[in-house]
Amino acid sequence: MRNYPLLDLRVSTPVLELRSATDELLDELADLVRAGKTHADPPPYDDPMSFYETDPDVRVAKWLRALWRRRGTVEPDAWRLYFVVMLDGRPVGEQSLTGVDFAALGTVTSFSWLSIDERGRGIGREMRAAILHLAFEGLGAREASSDAFVDNHGSNAISRSLGYRPNGSEWATRQGEPALLNRWRLPRADWESHRRADIHLHNLEACRTLLP
Numbered sequence: 001m002r003n004y005p006l007l008d009l010r011v012s013t014p015v016l017e018l019r020s021a022t023d024e025l026l027d028e029l030a031d032l033v034r035a036g037k038t039h040a041d042p043p044p045y046d047d048p049m050s051f052y053e054t055d056p057d058v059r060v061a062k063w064l065r066a067l068w069r070r071r072g073t074v075e076p077d078a079w080r081l082y083f084v085v086m087l088d089g090r091p092v093g094e095q096s097l098t099g100v101d102f103a104a105l106g107t108v109t110s111f112s113w114l115s116i117d118e119r120g121r122g123i124g125r126e127m128r129a130a131i132l133h134l135a136f137e138g139l140g141a142r143e144a145s146s147d148a149f150v151d152n153h154g155s156n157a158i159s160r161s162l163g164y165r166p167n168g169s170e171w172a173t174r175q176g177e178p179a180l181l182n183r184w185r186l187p188r189a190d191w192e193s194h195r196r197a198d199i200h201l202h203n204l205e206a207c208r209t210l211l212p
Helices: 023-034 056-071 123-138 153-161 188-194
Strands: 010-012 017-020 078-087 090-100 107-114 143-149 165-174 177-187 200-202
Touching: 010 123, 017 123, 023 056, 023 078, 023 090, 056 078, 078 123, 090 123, 107 123, 123 143, 123 153, 123 188, 123 200, 143 153, 143 165, 153 177, 177 188
Parallel strands: 107 143
Antiparallel strands: 010 017, 010 200, 017 078, 078 090, 090 107, 143 177, 165 177
16 A cells, blocks of 8 residues: 555565555455354453454454554554465464554564464464564564463463563453463563574565654
8 A cells, every 4th residue: 555554564484474454455354254263262362352253244343343443543652563464375364463652661462363274284373473573673672472361272382482481370351251361471682582584574664654
């Protein structure tokens, strides 16, 4: 998109590509949301979460509305960048990166989901590695954090394998019931020891004036 460079930002690895979440890509990705491909057992998302909606059309509408609201907010005190995960030219998931008081703190958090048809092949780890490269190499982050319910073994394993350190736990609700979250933190020095040379950022310079 010529007039809003943030929607032309990309991150590529030898396996996949993170493309900024344009409406065209979201329209394609919505097919997976409607089909329930975001689900997992045990449930991975805390409340409130549109993916728990049982009506497929309502689920898609709530997901899109929430994403549109946040996508348009890129301010120094709070921003969130959304990407569609592309595998072999197909949208297979979503990856986002959030900063709060980033100029002062330099900290980010990430969120993602991957279609149930693509899980168990290392794609989730590759997605996280790509967004961490954008955070640290592209945006100069000092620390990244993540959290996952204690029974979300896949997400916790990804954090552990990428060098995150345990950072305590906290309670949250999912579908109205209490559940315990593991918290993780990745200082920049630890990321540096795992950094890769085969992940590339595209069109970032054009976004500099728009990023906090």
